[in-house]
Amino acid sequence: MIVSETKIRVRYAETDKMGIAYHANYFTWFEVARVNMLDELGASYRDLEAEGFLLPVLDCRAKFLRSAFFDDRLVVKTVMKDPPLARIELAYEVMRGEELICTGNTAHGFITQEGEISRPPPRFMTLIRQRFGKQD
Amino acid sequence: MIVSETKIRVRYAETDKMGIAYHANYFTWFEVARVNMLDELGASYRDLEAEGFLLPVLDCRAKFLRSAFFDDRLVVKTVMKDPPLARIELAYEVMRGEELICTGNTAHGFITQEGEISRPPPRFMTLIRQRFGKQD
Amino acid sequence: MIVSETKIRVRYAETDKMGIAYHANYFTWFEVARVNMLDELGASYRDLEAEGFLLPVLDCRAKFLRSAFFDDRLVVKTVMKDPPLARIELAYEVMRGEELICTGNTAHGFITQEGEISRPPPRFMTLIRQRFGKQD
Amino acid sequence: MIVSETKIRVRYAETDKMGIAYHANYFTWFEVARVNMLDELGASYRDLEAEGFLLPVLDCRAKFLRSAFFDDRLVVKTVMKDPPLARIELAYEVMRGEELICTGNTAHGFITQEGEISRPPPRFMTLIRQRFGKQD
Numbered sequence: 001m002i003v004s005e006t007k008i009r010v011r012y013a014e015t016d017k018m019g020i021a022y023h024a025n026y027f028t029w030f031e032v033a034r035v036n037m038l039d040e041l042g043a044s045y046r047d048l049e050a051e052g053f054l055l056p057v058l059d060c061r062a063k064f065l066r067s068a069f070f071d072d073r074l075v076v077k078t079v080m081k082d083p084p085l086a087r088i089e090l091a092y093e094v095m096r097g098e099e100l101i102c103t104g105n106t107a108h109g110f111i112t113q114e115g116e117i118s119r120p121p122p123r124f125m126t127l128i129r130q131r132f133g134k135q136d
Numbered sequence: 137m138i139v140s141e142t143k144i145r146v147r148y149a150e151t152d153k154m155g156i157a158y159h160a161n162y163f164t165w166f167e168v169a170r171v172n173m174l175d176e177l178g179a180s181y182r183d184l185e186a187e188g189f190l191l192p193v194l195d196c197r198a199k200f201l202r203s204a205f206f207d208d209r210l211v212v213k214t215v216m217k218d219p220p221l222a223r224i225e226l227a228y229e230v231m232r233g234e235e236l237i238c239t240g241n242t243a244h245g246f247i248t249q250e251g252e253i254s255r256p257p258p259r260f261m262t263l264i265r266q267r268f269g270k271q272d
Numbered sequence: 273m274i275v276s277e278t279k280i281r282v283r284y285a286e287t288d289k290m291g292i293a294y295h296a297n298y299f300t301w302f303e304v305a306r307v308n309m310l311d312e313l314g315a316s317y318r319d320l321e322a323e324g325f326l327l328p329v330l331d332c333r334a335k336f337l338r339s340a341f342f343d344d345r346l347v348v349k350t351v352m353k354d355p356p357l358a359r360i361e362l363a364y365e366v367m368r369g370e371e372l373i374c375t376g377n378t379a380h381g382f383i384t385q386e387g388e389i390s391r392p393p394p395r396f397m398t399l400i401r402q403r404f405g406k407q408d
Numbered sequence: 409m410i411v412s413e414t415k416i417r418v419r420y421a422e423t424d425k426m427g428i429a430y431h432a433n434y435f436t437w438f439e440v441a442r443v444n445m446l447d448e449l450g451a452s453y454r455d456l457e458a459e460g461f462l463l464p465v466l467d468c469r470a471k472f473l474r475s476a477f478f479d480d481r482l483v484v485k486t487v488m489k490d491p492p493l494a495r496i497e498l499a500y501e502v503m504r505g506e507e508l509i510c511t512g513n514t515a516h517g518f519i520t521q522e523g524e525i526s527r528p529p530p531r532f533m534t535l536i537r538q539r540f541g542k543q544d
Contacts, residue, residue: 011436011443012288012289013294013436015289016284016285016288016289017289017342018190018192022284023193024164024285025160027159027160027163028160028419028421031419031421032419045478056154056200057159058199059197060198061195061198064194067192070289070454071452071453147300147303147304147307148307149300149430151424151425152420152421152425153424153425156425168283171284180343181343182343185342206317206318207307207316289457290464295464295465297432299431299432321425328426328428328431328472330472331469332469333469333470334467336464336465336466336467
């Protein structure tokens with residue numbers, strides 16, 4: 001299991017007239033958290049793209065338990081439970097201090113810049129397996 | 137079953153560097169579709185809020201089958217299968233011509249402006265029941 | 273002078289906790305209006321990009337006279353006063369009925385997909401000159 | 409003169425199909441920078457709103473000298489040249505390392521939650537004057 005934590009501070013632009021963070025923005029925060037997790041793995045998303053791989057979202061979900069407000073300092077915990085085969089599956093928990101305010105999931109597939117479905121790049125899988133404690 | 141169709145044209149702002157519409161924007165399109173469905177029901181969201189009711193998103197999901205591109209003309213089909221009890225459950229299909237490119241769901245709860253969970257307002261339920269062909 | 277009118281309906285996602293449309297979204301509305309003006313000229317932005325030209329924003333400004341609210345129906349009037357030389361200069365007025373709520377400007381330059389500054393593509397200039405009533 | 413520096417990392421959601429950060433997002437970054445400057449002054453925007461004051465944008469502008477890309481680490485320098493009278497005027501410079509990529513301005517007015525134009529709140533002016541080295 002790979003776990004990563006990312007700090008988010010709620011922007012005014014992200015609020016809506018209900019006075020809370022608009023729900024779609026949580027998916028952007030998940031993206032920020034995911035990019036940070038890849039950085040911590042040593043496989044930055046920027047580099048993955050430079051190597052010709054894209055990682056589009058295939059499926060995404062969020063459940064909202066409490067509202068987030070302007071200027072809230074949140075932590076997004078990102079969890080990869082299993083090494084990816086064809087898909088990368090990630091789970092997220094958005095915390096405000098000790099309070100769990102949102103849970104979510106995203107699934108991603110690797111595609112090449114020509115739009116072909118691809119296996120994860122070997123360097124990426126090596127890094128993942130190292131973190132999961134398996135040899136290549 | 138209540139069904140509504142809403143046209144969306146993909147904005148440049150909604151694309152990302154992959155050249156496709158960024159996934160979180162589909163949830164904004166679902167909102168546009170939902171607001172339109174409420175209009176067609178005769179219960180505009182603007183009026184619901186003026187009457188003191190908010191309708192936050194409790195849960196949302198989207199599955200992406202194909203990409204949407206800048207300037208694509210899409211149709212979002214919104215479906216309410218059952219009259220709401222405590223929650224409003226909506227399903228969405230995003231079409232580009234005959235192609236299904238995304239399916240999604242949202243669930244909503246009514247709350248009052250004081251933040252209390254509420255039953256749907258009576259006028260709203262009357263309109264819903266009329267469309268479902270039931271008497272009040 | 274070329275003038276175009278584009279309808280905008282304010283999305284919930286575009287509001288902020290002040291209860292009004294967040295200022296940065298007006299620039300997205302200007303984009304929608306600009307894309308519509310190009311369509312009316314017969315030079316769709318999608319086609320311009322397909323022909324290898326990009327039209328990045330070099331400068332943009334907005335002055336806010338009144339607030340826009342959720343579900344407001346607005347009209348963005350876009351004006352091109354002069355045929356473009358190196359830059360395209362556009363002016364915008366955002367109207368809610370008879371009320372002027374915002375004025376703005378954007379300036380754009382043509383660049384090629386390789387990132388080189390370019391003159392406007394000839395087909396584009398022909399269309400523009402026809403609308404300005406000048407011969408090629 | 410009051411100067412503040414704020415770090416921004418470009419999100420994938422903020423890019424567009426040109427492969428660069430969409431221009432409207434710079435105004436959101438200016439907001440993040442402004443909120444940070446107010447924090448550093450000891451007058452957080454959250455507190456200002458809690459005290460009943462809103463600070464809408466009256467005018468905003470940005471000039472783009474270079475593009476910003478996904479994952480770029482930027483610094484937004486925010487400058488308040490003069491203590492505000494009726495309006496707060498701020499200038500921004502967006503830097504990528506030593507490169508200046510964007511300059512901008514925003515102007516703001518204080519209004520009360522009832523929508524009346526207001527002088528800046530006294531506590532806020534005291535903090536500003538202290539930083540400008542003047543006595544109350």
